[in-house]
Structure formats: structure tokens, C-alpha cells
Amino acid sequence: MSSYHALSEQEATAYARRLPDFFAPDAELSCREIGDGNLNLVFHIQDQGSGKSVILKQALPYAKVVGESWPLTLDRARIESEALAVQGRLCPELTVRLIAYEPELALTVMEDLSDHVIMRRGLIEGRRYPHFAEHISEFLARTLFFTSDLGMNQQEKKIQTGRFINPELCKITEDLIFDDPYTDSENNSFDEAIRDEVERIWQDSALHLEVMLLRQKFLTEGQALLHGDLHTGSVFVTETSTKVIDPEFAYYGPMGFDVGAIIANLLLNYAAQTGWKEGADLADYRSYLLQTATSIWEQFHVKFSSLWDEQLVDRMAATPGYKEHYMKQLLQDTVGFAGCKMVRRIIGLSHVADIDTIPDASRKEKAQRLALAIGKTLIKRNRSLASIDEVLDIVQTQWSAIEQGK
Numbered sequence: 001m002s003s004y005h006a007l008s009e010q011e012a013t014a015y016a017r018r019l020p021d022f023f024a025p026d027a028e029l030s031c032r033e034i035g036d037g038n039l040n041l042v043f044h045i046q047d048q049g050s051g052k053s054v055i056l057k058q059a060l061p062y063a064k065v066v067g068e069s070w071p072l073t074l075d076r077a078r079i080e081s082e083a084l085a086v087q088g089r090l091c092p093e094l095t096v097r098l099i100a101y102e103p104e105l106a107l108t109v110m111e112d113l114s115d116h117v118i119m120r121r122g123l124i125e126g127r128r129y130p131h132f133a134e135h136i137s138e139f140l141a142r143t144l145f146f147t148s149d150l151g152m153n154q155q156e157k158k159i160q161t162g163r164f165i166n167p168e169l170c171k172i173t174e175d176l177i178f179d180d181p182y183t184d185s186e187n188n189s190f191d192e193a194i195r196d197e198v199e200r201i202w203q204d205s206a207l208h209l210e211v212m213l214l215r216q217k218f219l220t221e222g223q224a225l226l227h228g229d230l231h232t233g234s235v236f237v238t239e240t241s242t243k244v245i246d247p248e249f250a251y252y253g254p255m256g257f258d259v260g261a262i263i264a265n266l267l268l269n270y271a272a273q274t275g276w277k278e279g280a281d282l283a284d285y286r287s288y289l290l291q292t293a294t295s296i297w298e299q300f301h302v303k304f305s306s307l308w309d310e311q312l313v314d315r316m317a318a319t320p321g322y323k324e325h326y327m328k329q330l331l332q333d334t335v336g337f338a339g340c341k342m343v344r345r346i347i348g349l350s351h352v353a354d355i356d357t358i359p360d361a362s363r364k365e366k367a368q369r370l371a372l373a374i375g376k377t378l379i380k381r382n383r384s385l386a387s388i389d390e391v392l393d394i395v396q397t398q399w400s401a402i403e404q405g406k
């Protein structure tokens with residue numbers, strides 16, 4: 001195999017044609033580069049005759065969204081493929097199927113999920129996914145429990161931790177989520193219309209303390225193998241199916257970071273809805289989003305607790321009271337990380353299309369302010385929180401305040 005270089009569509013097609021037992025030798029293959037993420041090339045290759053298709057994802061030696069001025073390790077492709085292998089073993093129905101990995105080209109070959117839609121797009125279009133909470137709570141419970149000291153041999157876990165050391169992508173998160181939004185960083189990108197609120201956040205030392213406590217957890221707590229970037233752009237859905245993709249940020253970190261990430265992105269869409277919907281339609285969709293967010297935690301809690309009761313490998317972890325303590329801490333971490341993920345998507349380098357594509361400037365500003373208000377409050381309240389219902393109260397209180405122009 002040739003040494004590393006970024007593939008052209010023609011080279012990607014030639015590589016796909018050589019996949020063993022995949023395309024017929026004389027297949028008429030088409031290829032399009034379809035990557036809409038921040039980091040990598042994604043090639044969609046299809047046999048024009050049979051319709052059979054495949055996805056080739058290639059890491060670039062830099063962050064695509066910034067360019068060659070931001071060098072980035074190709075090892076992230078190995079991390080992604082190995083994380084997909086773990087997730088595929090634990091949740092085969094909820095993970096994109098890994099077909100092959102080519103280290104020389106930092107190339108991951110996987111099934112084509114074009115019959116699904118990226119969840120972020122579906123939510124922007126106002127669609128509903130009635131099984132999503134059930135599916136993603138299962139993915140979270142199983143991937144987090146069985147890669148932790150609770151569900152796997154602690155010596156094997158230490159070996160696995162070494163496989164998933166991911167310093168460069170963790171630094172992106174440490175900077176973009178737990179640092180830049182709280183200072184006048186050159187990485188930041190926000191609308192001047194909300195500068196007053198952003199500058200209040202830069203001065204809010206009580207908020208910074210809570211962010212630092214969460215940053216400490218991200219830096220030091222290797223509870224389980226995380227997806228590391230589980231936003232609604234990392235999930236493919238239909239009304240009956242959920243498939244997780246893109247775990248290149250995987251590493252051993254605090255469980256609440258994954259649970260909080262998906263809840264945060266539902267709440268970002270919740271804030272965005274003020275720019276998309278009105279009246280009863282708005283109220284009804286807000287209710288759907290909030291119900292989904294709380295149900296993710298509730299179902300995760302039930303499933304994780306059941307795994308704890310039935311699959312625990314650590315005798316001392318069965319000590320009465322420990323599970324309750326663990327789950328309360330996990331909820332608080334989830335809420336705090338969710339708040340951090342919301343704030344960074346408004347102030348930081350990477351935004352979300354849910355809010356950024358709102359056509360009306362004043363409604364977009366309102367959505368941005370609502371997202372910041374919710375995010376800040378979740379961060380500030382996380383260590384005193386005892387129930388997911390309190391998140392509901394926080395979200396609805398902030399909604400009312402923004403609606404009343406406070």
C-alpha cells in the first residue's frame with residue numbers, strides 16, 4: 001500500500017474497487033466527497049448498476065475546518081476505527097458497521113448509512129425520532145458500563161486505556177470547551193449582537209470555578225471509554241433506527257461527558273426552535289425535545305443500574321449506598337458537561353447549524369441568548385442537582401425569562 005496522502009475521488013474509487021468481495025470487478029462506480037464535518041474527508045462510492053455502496057473516511061494531517069495551519073494527528077483514524085470496533089461489539093445495532101481500516105492511509109471503511117439522516121438535520125427540519133431515547137440510552141449504558149471498572153477487569157481496563165490515549169483531540173476539547181469560551185480567545189467566534197452576554201461570561205468567576213471543576217474531571221477521570229464527541233451530528237437516525245458514527249475523540253474519560261453531550265445538543269435545538277417555529281407547533285416541539293432529553297437520562301439510569309445489579313465485576317462496588325452515590329455524581333457531571341457543551345457552541349470556534357442557520361437575525365440572537373442562559377445555569381447548578389426534573393425547571397425558567405425579555 002502506498003504511503004499516506006490525501007485521496008482524490010478517483011483514488012478513493014480505485015481503493016474501493018479493490019475491497020475484497022465487495023464490488024464486482026467490472027462495476028461502474030461513482031464517487032463523491034461528502035464530508036460536512038470539521039476534520040476529515042468522507043467519500044461515498046456507489047455501484048451505478050447494483051446500487052451497492054460504501055463509505056471511506058480519511059483523516060487529514062490537519063483540522064479541515066481550519067486548514068494546514070492546524071496540524072492534527074492521523075492517529076485519530078486508528079482511535080476511531082478501534083472505538084468503532086468496541087462499540088460495534090457492545091451495541092452492533094446502534095453503531096455504524098466497520099468494514100476495514102487501512103493504517104497507511106488513515107482510512108476507515110464503513111457501511112453506507114445514506115438511508116438514514118444525520119440527527120441534527122432531522123431536528124432542524126422538525127422531525128421526531130420516537131425510539132431515539134431508547135436507543136441512545138442503550139448505547140450509552142452499554143458502552144460506558146462495559147468499558148469501566150464496573151463492567152470489565154480493572155487490569156484489562158488499564159491496558160485498554162493505553163490504547164486510547166488521544167492527547168491532540170483531548171486538547172481540542174480542553175481548549176474549545178473548557179477554556180476558550182471563558183476568555184477573549186482568538187479561537188472564539190460569536191455574533192457582536194451577543195457581546196454583552198459573552199463579556200459577562202468572561203467576567204463570571206463563579207461560573208469559571210464550576211467549569212474548572214468539570215475541566216478537572218475531563219483531564220483526570222478515566223471512568224470509561226467515551227465516544228468523546230456525541231453530538232447530534234454524530235448520530236444517524238430514521239424513525240426506527242439509530243446509528244452512532246465518528247468516535248475519533250474517543251478516550252478514557254468521565255462518563256457524564258458523553259451523556260451530557262447528547263442532551264446538550266437536544267437543548268441547543270430546543271433553544272433554536274424559537275427561531276424556527278411559533279405558537280402551538282413551537283410549544284409541541286419544545287415539549288418533544290425536553291421529553292426526549294429527560295427520557296435519555298431516565299432510561300440510561302435504569303439500564304446502567306440494571307447492568308450494575310447483574311454484571312458487576314467488582315465486589316466492593318456492590319457496597320450498599322455506592323451505586324446511589326455514583327449515579328448522583330454521574331447525573332451532576334452530565335448536567336455540568338451539558339452546560340459546557342452548550343456555551344461553547346455559541347461563543348467558541350464550532351457552532352451548531354440549528355442556531356447558526358436561523359434566517360432572522362433577532363430570532364437567532366434570542367436563540368443564542370437562551371442557549372447561553374440554559375448552559376450557564378446548568379453549569380452553575382450542577383453540583384447541587386439531585387434530579388433530572390430540575391433540568392426541566394431550569395430550561396423552562398430560562399425560556400420564560402427570554403420570552404419576557406429579561
Ligand SMILES: Nc1ncnc2c1ncn2[C@@H]1O[C@H](COP(=O)(O)OP(=O)(O)O)[C@@H](O)[C@H]1O
Nearest residue numbers: 035036037038039040042055111112113114246
Ligand atoms: N457511514 C456513513 N454513511 C453515510 N454518510 C456518512 C457516513 N459517515 C459520515 N457520513 C457523512 O459525512 C459527514 C461527516 O462525517 P463525520 O464522521 O462526522 O466526519 P468528521 O469527523 O469530519 O466530523 C456526515 O455528516 C455524513 O453526512
Ligand SMILES: CSC[C@H]1O[C@H](OP(=O)(O)O)[C@H](O)[C@@H]1O
Nearest residue numbers: 037038039063172176229233350
Ligand atoms: C477543530 S475541531 C472542532 C470541533 O469539531 C468536532 O466535531 P466534528 O468532528 O463532528 O465536526 C468536535 O466537536 C470539535 O470540538
